[in-house]
Structures are given as structure tokens and as C-alpha cells.
Amino acid sequence: MSAREIVVLGSASAVPTRTRNHNGYLLHWDGQGLLFDPGEGTQRQMIHAGLSVHDIDWICLTHFHGDHCLGVPGIVQRMSRDGVAEANAAFPASGALYWERLRHATIFHDTIRIREQPLGGSAVELDTADAPFTLTARRLDHPVEAYGYRLVEPDGITMLPDELAARGVHGLAIRRLREDGQVTAPDGTVVTLGECSVHRPGQRFALIMDTRLCDPVFELADGVDLLVIESTFLDEDAALARDYGHLTAGQAARVAAEAGVRRLVLTHFSERYRAEDEHRFADQAAAVFRGDVVVAHDLDRIPVPPRRRP
Template sequence: MSVRDLLVLGSASAVPTKARNHNGYLLRWDGHGLLFDPGEGTQRQMAHAGAAANDVTWICVTHFHGDHCLGVPGIVQRIARDGVAHPVDAAFPASGLPYWERLRHASVFRDTEVIRERPVSGEWMALDTGDAPFSLVARRLSHPVEAYGYRLEEPDGVTMLPERLAERGVRGPLVRELQEHGRVTAPDGRTVTLEECSTRRPGQKVAFVMDTRLCDGVGELADGVDMLIIESTFLDEDAALAAEYGHLTAGQAGRVAKEGGVRHLVLTHFSERYRPEDEHRFRDEAAAVFGGEVSLVHDLDRIPLPPRRVAKPRPPQ
């Protein structure tokens, strides 16, 4: 059975707290596992969450501040120790290559050859995902150091309409032929096209936006996604501080979600400056401007992707 969900391995910002570990997010997608920003302690958090090194097929680092990358050595060494056989692609800002190399080889261990480095550069870059059932792009953001957000997209598909097939006498092996070739000859000699018997099934989309000020890249990544995983380090009362340090507020995250037509907004990366009793304010500020589903995450939360969008069938022909 395919699984599409987000495992939250950590949700603090620069400083971990008793309740929140450094960053770490495992997006599970039909047998693939995209590990975003593994901060310190990620390996242990994965154990608590029931995830294994063998689940990881991508490591995506947004930038090289410690709370977003200090877990890389443990993850790489665990991949090696557990004998992970499949390739693990590692995306990270190309300008941070020296930091990646230090983290990748931080201590003595029996190395692995499955890690494939995918340095990211420029304003926008499409990553080679091979035969994976999704595309992955990186978009430059606005932070004091070079930082990128990531967007995963599933191609649109089709949903067959049984009543339309029945009306045209298309059944059994003819259905598969129709799906594969786009047209088929029905038993009565008519040519039946795929467009007549199907409707478009929108592919699911997820965006991952960490440390950044508001900028064009944030909106582009968030546009039309089913799930937006986004930092909300500060409350709106500290918006000036957020801008100074290159971060977002909860209210800004809500506005990004509203303007982008996001379905599920996931707030994370909370500053340690706020008290536990202030937590609800992050959700409240985002929900004041965004009317969709809002999740304020905690470590080890599992958040399923929203159900697929339903497209309206084409008019009968």
C-alpha cells in the first residue's frame, strides 16, 4: 500500500528545547523518502518515529545553518552502516559544498557509495529524479546565507469514467488499450478516445519552505500546492525582527498560503523565545488570514497528504 505523509522529526529553530528537536522532516511518497533539513538528533528521532535509513531516497538541505544540517553526518553514516543499497540523492546549495564535504566526512566510518550529490545553483533548478513518480525543483529564497526551498510535483493523470466506458461498449482488455494508446475501436466499430471516457486527475504537490523573508520564490513554491510545509519562526508582533534575520511570521505564512491557494498549511520551525502557552497564537495568526486546514506541528507528528483534488468530468461527447 502506498503512503504519502509527512513525518515531523523536529520542529525547533536555531535552539532545540525540551519539547522540540532541531529540524527534520521525512516526506514519504509511494516508497520514496525525502528527508529535508536533518538537524542534530535526526537519526534518533527517526527511530522514535518508526522510520529507517532504508526509507531515505533523497536528502534535501535548504542551507547550511546548523539547525538544518548538523544531522547529516549521522544520517550518512547510518545509511552506510545499515547497508542501504539504493541510491540516495543529496541536494544542497552548491555554494555550501565545503560544508557538505565536512559534514559528509565528519568522522571515521566505513563509507558508502550510494550517496549521489546534486548541488543546486541559480535562481531555479530542476533536479533529475530519474524514474521517480514526481519532479523536484529548487528555488532560491532570501536568507542571510544562500538558501533554497523545494517543490515536489506529481504529473497529472486520468481517472476513467465507468459509465462512459459502458455506454461505448469498452470493457476488459479494451480499457487498458484505451489507456495506453489514447483511442480504441469499440465492438460496434466506433473509434473511442480517452478524452471521451476519462477526466483529468490533478497530480499532488508539496512545497517545503524554510528560512527566508518574503520573496518571489516563496510564492512560486507555494502556488497551488496540496501541502505547504513552512517556517513560522516568529509571531507577527516581531515582524521587524523576522525580516532582520531572514525569517517569516505565522501571519505571513498564512498570507502565503491564502494567496497560493494552498490546501493544507503546516507551520513549523518555532523560535525558543516564545513560551509553550504562546503556541496557539501561531495557529491563530495564520488562521486569521488563511481559511484552509492549518497544522501546528509537534515532534513525531504524522500528517497525511490531503485527499486528491477532484476534477469535473468533461461533458459527454
């Protein structure tokens, strides 16, 4: 398993089909697991994908339409059954009543502690505690309150082996160099961190579900390595997309192109389209975005692109 990948547990929109389950996306990121929008059937999809509820540290809901949250009861109850001690949950504050109904939908032995972080306002930075990333949410343009999510790894440095070797710095001296910013080499010269390293931008991920085009969409997607975004409609159905608060394939690609995305994942497809229409989503996106385009399928594992080497 890649240390950083998205597992697609469902890729349909309002209505599941024979080949596409309701939404569900599990992001693995350096030992943390973020489950976004678990729709109906997510628990079973996780079994098919070889995943465990112990992989889940966060449940993140974009909004409370059923295809984005009806899997919550099964997931929470399975987490209690399997002995998961605690998890975090983020959801629109305006839907707190729906969260309570889903969280306590049936009788079960409830042992899990869920740290709830309701989202309110136009932008929220969540408390990620000791996680190796920051997580923010931005309000989107949908008929009900909805948020997109952006995960950012802090910037760091990359050590340059050739520069270290040229200056005779090795072993524990490399660690002291990283911690103190300088070290004395065997020949007595002072070696600085700047001489042996380069700036390493943190990797970034964004998930954008039901929305029309709006400024927060572009802000969430800005410079991300992997963008998972709805493309419910084909471009010829742009009027329907606007009326229902969704994006087309071409609009999703425009976001990726203007935001400088590296890998674009299209998902949340309307049941109105047939399997033979699938290539049209890729074609319409590729006409706008020159980067890597992935049309999501259930149980796909899509890695975050490798870092660019300095």
C-alpha cells in the first residue's frame, strides 16, 4: 500500500448503479486515514478493498445529502464493534441534527469516542493535533451547506547527498546539521544546512464534491498534487449542472488547469450516463487540462504523485 493514496469506495452520485456505489473515499496519508463522504454501502466496499475500520482516523462529510453520508451508521457501529477507541469527525454545523441521527441511528454497544468538529463560516482550519498535515475546509456553492477539504503537508527540506559527501558530513553529523543548522566537519570547517539541502514544498491534496464553480473551489485546488473532484455531468448538460449545483467534466478540468494541479481524479458521475459514455468525461477533461486525468472506478487505488526531485 502506498503511504499516500486515495481508495475509491464509490463513484456514483445520487443513485448507485450496477457498477458504481454511492460515494466514499479513503485517503491514506503517512499512517493517517481520512474517510470522506461515506455513502450507503461504504462498509461493504471497504471489505472488498481489503480495508479495516482501524484505517480510519477521520470521518469528513462535505454535506448531508444521502449519497454523501448514509454510510455513517454502519461505519461508526463497525468501528465500535471492532474496538476502534477514537476518531475525529468534521461536518457542516448546520447539519448537526442529521449527524446525531446518523451517529446514533440504531441500537449498538457504543464504545467509540468521536471528537466532533462542526464546520461553520466560509473557511475553517480543523484541529489536526499531532497529524502530519493541516486540514482546512471551505464553503462551496450548493443548494445545501457544503464544504470542500484541503490537506497540506508542512514544507521541509531535502538533504543533498553529494554536497554532504563533499564536505565530509555523514552519520550522526547529518542529524546534528538538521537540528542545529550547522556542524563542524572533520577538517574543521563549519558546514551550514543551506549548503547541503534545498527547500522541499509540502505535498497537497483536495477533495471537492457537490458545488458550482466559485472562488473557494479554485482556492482549495491551488497547487495540489492530487485533486478528487466531482464531474457529475458532461459539458453538454452544463445547464443541468448549474441548476442542481454541480460541475461538468470540462469545468472540473478548468479548475485543475487554472489551479496548477498535478493529477486530476474525476468522480461522482450521474446515473444518466452509460458505460460507453465514460470516455467522454476523460476526453472533455483532457481538452482543457494537460496533466494526468483519471476517471475514477470503484475500488481504484490512486497514488499521490511522487515528489518532484530537486
